[in-house]
Amino acid sequence: MRFRTACAEWLAAAVCLGVAGLVFQQAATDLTEQGIASGGPYDNAASYPKTIAACLIVLVILQLGFQAVARGSGLMREDRDIPLRALLRPAAVLAVLVIYVFVLKTLGYYISTLAMMAGIMVLCGLRNWIAIATVTFALTFGLAWIFEVVLLVTMPGGIFDLHMPW
Amino acid sequence: MLPDTLGAGLALLTPLALGFTALGVFFGLIIGALPGLGPLMGIILMLPLAITLPPVAAMGFLIAIFVGGSCGGSVSAVMLGIPGTPLSAATLFDGRPMAQKGRAADAIGIAISASALGGMLGGLVLIFFAPKLAGVASRFAPPEYAALAITGLLAIVVVSEGSLLKGLMSGAIGLIIATIGTDSFTTGYRFTFGNYNLLDGFNLVAIVVGLFAIPEMLVEIRQGGLTDRPTVEPVRPGFRGLMLTLRNWGNLLRSSAIGSFFGVLPGAGGVISSFTAYAVAKTIAPKNAGYGEGAEGGVVATESANNSTVGGTLVPSLALGVPGDASSAVLIGALLILGYFPGPQLFVQSPDVVSGIFLVYFFSNIALLVIGIAATPLFVWVLRLRKAYLIPTILLLCVLGTFALQASLFDVGAMLGFGLLGIILRAGGYPLAPLVIGVINSVGLAGL
Numbered sequence: 001m002r003f004r005t006a007c008a009e010w011l012a013a014a015v016c017l018g019v020a021g022l023v024f025q026q027a028a029t030d031l032t033e034q035g036i037a038s039g040g041p042y043d044n045a046a047s048y049p050k051t052i053a054a055c056l057i058v059l060v061i062l063q064l065g066f067q068a069v070a071r072g073s074g075l076m077r078e079d080r081d082i083p084l085r086a087l088l089r090p091a092a093v094l095a096v097l098v099i100y101v102f103v104l105k106t107l108g109y110y111i112s113t114l115a116m117m118a119g120i121m122v123l124c125g126l127r128n129w130i131a132i133a134t135v136t137f138a139l140t141f142g143l144a145w146i147f148e149v150v151l152l153v154t155m156p157g158g159i160f161d162l163h164m165p166w
Numbered sequence: 167m168l169p170d171t172l173g174a175g176l177a178l179l180t181p182l183a184l185g186f187t188a189l190g191v192f193f194g195l196i197i198g199a200l201p202g203l204g205p206l207m208g209i210i211l212m213l214p215l216a217i218t219l220p221p222v223a224a225m226g227f228l229i230a231i232f233v234g235g236s237c238g239g240s241v242s243a244v245m246l247g248i249p250g251t252p253l254s255a256a257t258l259f260d261g262r263p264m265a266q267k268g269r270a271a272d273a274i275g276i277a278i279s280a281s282a283l284g285g286m287l288g289g290l291v292l293i294f295f296a297p298k299l300a301g302v303a304s305r306f307a308p309p310e311y312a313a314l315a316i317t318g319l320l321a322i323v324v325v326s327e328g329s330l331l332k333g334l335m336s337g338a339i340g341l342i343i344a345t346i347g348t349d350s351f352t353t354g355y356r357f358t359f360g361n362y363n364l365l366d367g368f369n370l371v372a373i374v375v376g377l378f379a380i381p382e383m384l385v386e387i388r389q390g391g392l393t394d395r396p397t398v399e400p401v402r403p404g405f406r407g408l409m410l411t412l413r414n415w416g417n418l419l420r421s422s423a424i425g426s427f428f429g430v431l432p433g434a435g436g437v438i439s440s441f442t443a444y445a446v447a448k449t450i451a452p453k454n455a456g457y458g459e460g461a462e463g464g465v466v467a468t469e470s471a472n473n474s475t476v477g478g479t480l481v482p483s484l485a486l487g488v489p490g491d492a493s494s495a496v497l498i499g500a501l502l503i504l505g506y507f508p509g510p511q512l513f514v515q516s517p518d519v520v521s522g523i524f525l526v527y528f529f530s531n532i533a534l535l536v537i538g539i540a541a542t543p544l545f546v547w548v549l550r551l552r553k554a555y556l557i558p559t560i561l562l563l564c565v566l567g568t569f570a571l572q573a574s575l576f577d578v579g580a581m582l583g584f585g586l587l588g589i590i591l592r593a594g595g596y597p598l599a600p601l602v603i604g605v606i607n608s609v610g611l612a613g614l
Contacts, residue, residue, distance in 0.1 A: 012332075048611075053342060062331055063335065117558050124553070125392050
């Protein structure tokens, strides 16, 4: 299986259209209900974002049009194919990061960070468990010390309320 | 302007500001030396820490990372033959051959000395041109401010790599993102979806860290070689490099002038200036100067040009609020977070802060010379670190740095969300810097 870069272009264009669509949807519902999407230009909080969103839609249409013309006339550079296998590792690291952010509040900084660091190092291909454990513990606790003691930021304690008595 | 406010600026040059400037140079050199990373990534990673500092210390820290990062790439260019940043690509021409001839210490010494001296010459351009430009701009009325806001948007055009249309789309998304929160005219809530965390909109740090750092790390992972340990010979340069650089003083002055000129032009940047300076130096030099085979003049030209660009880039950034590249866009964002609006009013309302920024810029170049030469063995050692250790460390720094801003897990989630947006846009060939410029420029544009 391979991933075509053209798919990414379509996905990005869809995101742009989604953002623009959301602006119009919110202007027609939430902003109207608040009474701020009506009246003249000076009291219309929807006019500026709607203008930008309209420009964005025009730009997306232009981009897709140019793309279609270039593809049709053979001027478009060849789409690159990336083997899906090459994307597995970055996708797995991203998944670990997403899970980490979701469980940070529940499990607390120390438990979730130790697991996240070790997990990413293993995904990156490290197999020396002593090195992984040393670096993981050193960074997790070292950075926590800097942020908690120097910058006075309290890390999430989680359901176990884990905090270091620095 | 400077003589009037020099004293006030000096007063802001506290030990804290000087210490963080030196630390910034040190960190910048390390992050610049690591292939794949660079001054922009350094500034982004340290942005959350910087904005907890007083304004001059904060800007000194970030500018010093810019200065150190612009030079650090030359260490890996000389030692590994891989430029740590695109800024040092032209340094490969002569820096690498010098190392292959057993003159790695001289090559690094020259690169650091030329960078520091070029940076100082770029600083003179900053000091003389920025106040004059701001002086002209301070007489602006609303129509001129409207033109300035639109000029700011033009920065989107010049930093758009690849497709201009995609750059404009990226910028438009940035402008829309900036509208999230409480509307300043009607005080109504726009696009908050009933979430109180969005009443002030998204935090700029969460946007910048997510957009740039997360996709960059994933690209590094995809490229592989994560457990490889590069073989690098130890090297210890001395101040001999400074003497060798000064021996090429004509080349140094000319290349710094080229770099400063390109810096002032929004979008031109250090890469173009270093290649141009190299081409000019090679053309002017005698045929037997050995350019491309390890000529000292080649390293002097490229490194002095790309570091003097930093000073030039800060001219439109500070005086007009128009960023010249992605790094200066983030610096403008930092100033905004600190409560200062870059542009002519900054020079009128906070001349002491402006003078302080000028002074820390100069100090960062002095620190670059001293720290760069003294700590080069350490930077060379850093080149041996495996990416498998660096990537999780940087990802953890992204999370902690974003969380530390307001002790908010929402900001961390937003950072990750912008990371996903960055991955999609980058994969689709959309430049990310215009999005940041869009967010920053929306402040002025929405008021038109």
